[in-house]
Amino acid sequence: MGRTAVIPGALPGSPTSADDARTLAVRGRRMRQRRHMLDLIATSFMIDAAILLVYVQAGTIPSIVAVAFAACGGVLGSILFILSESGFNDRFPDHYLTVPIALAHLVLIVAFTAWAPQIGGFFLFELFVVFGFAALRANRRQALISWTALLCTLAPLFLLTDLPIGLPHHTPLERLATLLALVLTVGRCMFIGVFSKAMRDSLYKRGTQLREAYQRIEELAELDELTGAYNRRSIMRHLDNEIERAARHCEPLSLALIDLDWFKRINDTFGHPTGDEVLRTFAITIFANIRSFDRFGRYGGEEFLLLLPNTTEDEARQILDRLRLIVAGLDWSAFSPSMMVTLSAGVTTMSLQESTESVLSRADRALYEAKHGGRNRIAYA
Structure with missing residues (x-):
């Protein structure tokens, strides 16, 4: 990343140099978009870790669960950051790696649900956030793959085990943690909706600007530059x-x-x-x-x-x-x-x-x- 290939015979201002500049600009914009996505993922993990600490304080789960969850989030985030910054993501049409990231979160959530089923409802809440974010970028094929993976992963958990998946609310601290889990999950889902609307508005505005620019180009192509009459x-x-x-x-x-x-x-x-x-x-x-x-x-x-x-x-x-x-x-x-x-x-x-x-x-x-x-x-x- 950051090193530009030198093409023999390419002069500054030549078509090859211009193409290289456009490619670098696109990669830079994509990298900034991925950094924003990783910031959101890190923020979501920190919110979940904070709620888990409340469950730890309530005595519902051992502290190792919260520490392990935060550590897994850190490792996953670091791997995604390294892949993004190295340019690995740019090898794929979907540079966000929507399906792999969704599947990684799915495996993590199911694993912690099986490890601490007494707060399994809390972990399963996260699926709404994960797949809500995935829906922003997924095409039809990616959505089908993600949904199939969700079904194949959750079905054994619910049908082949008798784990007491719960959402504790017996003590004031447990009720507080559960309240936070519910409210903050809904809040993040609402943020996804707001973010989605902002994206649609931005795309609509950009599309309108492109149409206007295209119309202007057509007009200029038809008009005499000096007089404004038809050419x-x-x-x-x-x-x-x-x-x-x-x-x-x-x-x-x-x-x-x-x-x-x-x-x-x-x-x-x-x-x-x-x-x-x-x-x-x-x-x-x-x-x-x-x-x-x-x-x-x-x-x-x-x-x-x-x-x-x-x-x-x-x-x-x-x-x-x-x-x-x-x-x-x-x-x-x-x-x-x-x-x-x-x-x-x-x-x-x-x-x-x-x-x-x-x-x-x-x-x-x-x-x-x-x-x-x-x-x-x-x-x-």
């Missing part, structure tokens, strides 16, 4: 979907290829950072003035594609002319007192059974006409 891949996918939907429902579909006029000149004159801000401001303006079901994406450079579902030719012309006037009327003086930004657009309405390539080609021809017709205008094809 080319996403807007083309939306175009295919809208063409299919329009054909299925026999609805009109219009689209526009939009180009910012003289944008190269803006970049050359005012610099690329200013050009980026112009693109961003333009995109925000378009978003603020289109309908919720319209789709707007960056087609490439200073070209944008606007999809107008359920929109006729005349409606598309009106929408684009309104957007043209809005952009031309914006106050661009914040970037430069002499700056003016206008747009040209090629608008087209899809025909029945028309392909994506065909409708885009017509929109591109219309945009060419608008730009060569003087710019700051809308052309239709």
